Amino acid sequence: MPAWLENTVFYQIYPQTFRDSNGDGIGDLRGIIEKLPYLQELGVTGLWLSPCFESPFGDAGYDVADFYKVAPRYGTNDDLRALFAEAKRRGIRVMLDLVAGHTSNQCAWFRESQRHERNQYSDWYIWTDSVWTWFAPNLQVVVGGAERDANYVPNFFHFQPALNYGFAKPDPKMPWQQPVDAPGPQAVRAELKKIMAYWFDLGASGFRVDMAGSLVKNDPDGSATAALWREFRAWMDREYPDCALVSEWSQPQIAVPQGFHMDFLLPFAKPGYKALFRPDGDAVPIFDRSGRGNIRTFLDEFAPLYDATKGRGFIAIPSGNHDTVPRLGDGREARDVAVAMAFLLTMPGVPFIYYGDELGMRALDGLPSKEGGYGRTGCRTPMQWDASANAGFSAAPADQLYLPVDPSPTRPTVAAGLADPQSSLRATQELLALRKTHPALGASGEFRELYAEAGQWPVVYERTLGSERILVALNPTDTAREVRLPALPALESVRALAGEAAAFVSGADGWTVKLPPVSYAVVKAG
Numbered sequence: 090m091p092a093w094l095e096n097t098v099f100y101q102i103y104p105q106t107f108r109d110s111n112g113d114g115i116g117d118l119r120g121i122i123e124k125l126p127y128l129q130e131l132g133v134t135g136l137w138l139s140p141c142f143e144s145p146f147g148d149a150g151y152d153v154a155d156f157y158k159v160a161p162r163y164g165t166n167d168d169l170r171a172l173f174a175e176a177k178r179r180g181i182r183v184m185l186d187l188v189a190g191h192t193s194n195q196c197a198w199f200r201e202s203q204r205h206e207r208n209q210y211s212d213w214y215i216w217t218d219s220v221w222t223w224f225a226p227n228l229q230v231v232v233g234g235a236e237r238d239a240n241y242v243p244n245f246f247h248f249q250p251a252l253n254y255g256f257a258k259p260d261p262k263m264p265w266q267q268p269v270d271a272p273g274p275q276a277v278r279a280e281l282k283k284i285m286a287y288w289f290d291l292g293a294s295g296f297r298v299d300m301a302g303s304l305v306k307n308d309p310d311g312s313a314t315a316a317l318w319r320e321f322r323a324w325m326d327r328e329y330p331d332c333a334l335v336s337e338w339s340q341p342q343i344a345v346p347q348g349f350h351m352d353f354l355l356p357f358a359k360p361g362y363k364a365l366f367r368p369d370g371d372a373v374p375i376f377d378r379s380g381r382g383n384i385r386t387f388l389d390e391f392a393p394l395y396d397a398t399k400g401r402g403f404i405a406i407p408s409g410n411h412d413t414v415p416r417l418g419d420g421r422e423a424r425d426v427a428v429a430m431a432f433l434l435t436m437p438g439v440p441f442i443y444y445g446d447e448l449g450m451r452a453l454d455g456l457p458s459k460e461g462g463y464g465r466t467g468c469r470t471p472m473q474w475d476a477s478a479n480a481g482f483s484a485a486p487a488d489q490l491y492l493p494v495d496p497s498p499t500r501p502t503v504a505a506g507l508a509d510p511q512s513s514l515r516a517t518q519e520l521l522a523l524r525k526t527h528p529a530l531g532a533s534g535e536f537r538e539l540y541a542e543a544g545q546w547p548v549v550y551e552r553t554l555g556s557e558r559i560l561v562a563l564n565p566t567d568t569a570r571e572v573r574l575p576a577l578p579a580l581e582s583v584r585a586l587a588g589e590a591a592a593f594v595s596g597a598d599g600w601t602v603k604l605p606p607v608s609y610a611v612v613k614a615g
Contacts (some may be wrong), residue, residue: 091331093182093294094350094403095531098521099441100128103411104163105149105491106471107444108485114490116471116482118164118172124395129228130178131447131514132521136176137297137335139411141169145195147248147374149411149469150186151299152193154351156284173292182294184333189281190243190300191251192232195401199250203235212252212273213280215242215306217409218265223574226265228306229610239265244300246461252277253295254304256419257313269305269313277319282324295333299350302338311340314538315347322348335405341394345402351439351538353405354394356413361390362406366417366429376429378607380566385543395437395536403532407441408433414468418449424607427516428565431588431609435552435561436537445472449503459492470495490612519587523611527586529557539574540602546570547604556615562592564604575599582615 108120118141128136140150143158150160159166176183192199201210216239217225223232223240230240231247244251254277255269267273267446281424285296305313318336325332335351338344339358345351361552363432364374364386375382391404398404406428408417418426428447433440444450452467459466470492474481480494480502487493494500524530539549539560549572560583564570577600583593592610594601604610 090350090402091295091333093134093331094333095533096525096528097134097135097182097439097532098524099137099184099405099439099521100131100133101137101139101407101410101441101443103139103444103469104141106469108472109485112484113162114483114485115162116491117162117349118159122168122175123330125175125179125181128181132525133442134180134525137184137293137441138186140188144268145248146195146452146460147193148246149459151188151461152191152195152246152249153188154193154195155197156192170291173294174305177292177377183292184295184297185288185293186299187281187285187296188299190254190304191249194248194250202250203241205237209276211237212267212271213253213277213348215253216240217242218263222265226260234338242306242474244303251306252304254278254317255313256306258287258307259307266307269317272608278320282321285321285325286328289329289332293332294333295350297335297336297337298349301336301342301344306393310381311343315343317350318344320348339392341402341404342397345398345404349402351405352398352402353407353441354391357411358500359390360522365432366409367413367415374563376432378425378565378567380546380568381544382565383543384541384546384548388538388541399437400533404435404438405441406433406438407443408446409443409468411443413443414452414465414469416450416452417443417446418451418513421449421451422607423501423511423513424518425565426513428563429609430513430517430520431561431611432524432563434517434524435530435559435611437534437552439532442517443468447514448473448503448506449525450501451495451497451515453495454491456492466492473500475502488546492513494579508592516587520611523586527559527613529554529555529559534559540572540576545572545604547572549574549602559586560593560610560612560614562602562604562610564606564608566607571601571603571604573599573601580614583611583612584615585610587611 105116107116110119141163142153143155143160146149198210202214233497242251253273255274256266259266336344336349339355341352354362456466471482471494506512534552536555541548547562547570549562552559588609
């Protein structure tokens with residue numbers, strides 16, 4: 090396990106909307122380098138870049154045409170190497186996004202694979218035996234999209250043909266379904282290692298693997314896909330032991346024991362995680378001022394995942410990401426966002442902050458789809474740096490921006506947040522500093538609920554590591570809340586670290602936690 094993961098907080102950057110350094114309306118790598126001082130001051134120690142490789146951008150870069158080349162709109166391979174180096178100088182690791190399961194249909198591999206004549210790439214993708222084979226159980230099929238007499242299986246959009254990692258249980262009635270040990274799937278595996286090694290050698294500290302659980306087809310229990318990742322983890326442990334592998338699987342009880350250093354919780358797979366900050370039908374989020382949110386919805390989902398991964402790897406809990414709407418800041422004021430960050434940054438595992446969530450950035454409704462974003466487009470708008478034109482994102486004319494900037498006069502910005510001691514940005518900065526300073530708040534610190542009842546607030550829990558013991562209390566509701574904790578063992582005194590300084594009160598019958606509306610407290614036991 091790379092030791093640096095213990096105290097890392099990642100910050101996800103969507104390159105095309107973070108900072109435009111050359112005035113073409115699209116964010117780029119030099120723009121990220123320009124803003125590294127801000128990220129260092131904020132206190133994050135890891136970056137995750139959404140795909141930055143050459144692509145026709147039908148799906149915002151998740152349709153890769155060349156895995157070995159930075160997309161020209163973002164810069165060059167040398168620019169990415171410079172980002173690795175400058176970030177490292179500032180104590181920040183950089184993790185890339187690896188689209189392992191598919192490519193663009195413009196990828197040179199696919200252009201060769203679709204040819205009539207057999208060649209080295211013919212079996213790199215999943216092809217049926219005839220153009221008239223229009224259907225395959227549990228798979229999409231793109232009909233008539235190639236020169237060869239066959240149809241291909243895509244992973245998502247029609248222009249994203251699935252790479253062939255084989256079938257765990259090939260259907261004998263469909264001889265085109267190859268086993269995992271066939272030459273084509275094995276060649277794809279070898280190429281994926283080459284891609285990873287190339288970027289590791291240039292300075293990448295890890296990969297977040299897109300759709301990590303979907304590589305091997307007809308793999309109902311995931312065992313063949315898990316075996317693939319165990320192989321990759323063993324290779325990394327030998328060749329790149331200081332690099333990390335993170336899965337977009339949302340099954341940490343599977344992903345971590347099978348080779349990933351950590352796995353994300355995601356709203357499409359984990360209803361308890363989704364319930365934290367986002368409505369689900371008529372149900373309000375857990376972190377909602379009404380007080381109707383039920384913290385057990387999350388904790389009852391989280392507890393078995395935590396038990397299954399403790400000591401083996403980490404759970405990644407993000408504030409949001411490029412696929413998640415609404416944004417954390419939607420419908421919330423600065424205090425609400427600060428309470429949410431207090432939760433995210435004091436939980437075990439490794440937190441991920443989606444760019445702008447520290448400000449309380451809001452999604453824009455009603456935008457037309459951009460590069461396959463569809464309903465997700467509104468959470469991908471430009472980072473809001475200051476009150477200048479285009480919120481400081483770009484010097485391009487507004488109508489040439491990749492996406493429009495939030496036009497609201499109340500939009501939060503970095504400049505305003507840094508100037509306001511009560512901003513969610515300043516709260517996030519303080520919490521990040523605490524996490525870095527106190528080992529008990531790191532990824533491996535023990536987690537124990539002290540008070541977390543259905544429909545009741547505040548929620549109180551403790552984090553411990555060695556002799557250090559830190560208590561956290563959260564009240565996202567719009568009314569003052571208190572709870573008596575008479576059974577707190579060996580708690581003689583507390584020292585306030587963040588939030589409400591007087592929240593923990595000692596009395597003759599034990600300790601009471603008192604929190605005003607929309608507030609939190611982090612204290613260290615004496």
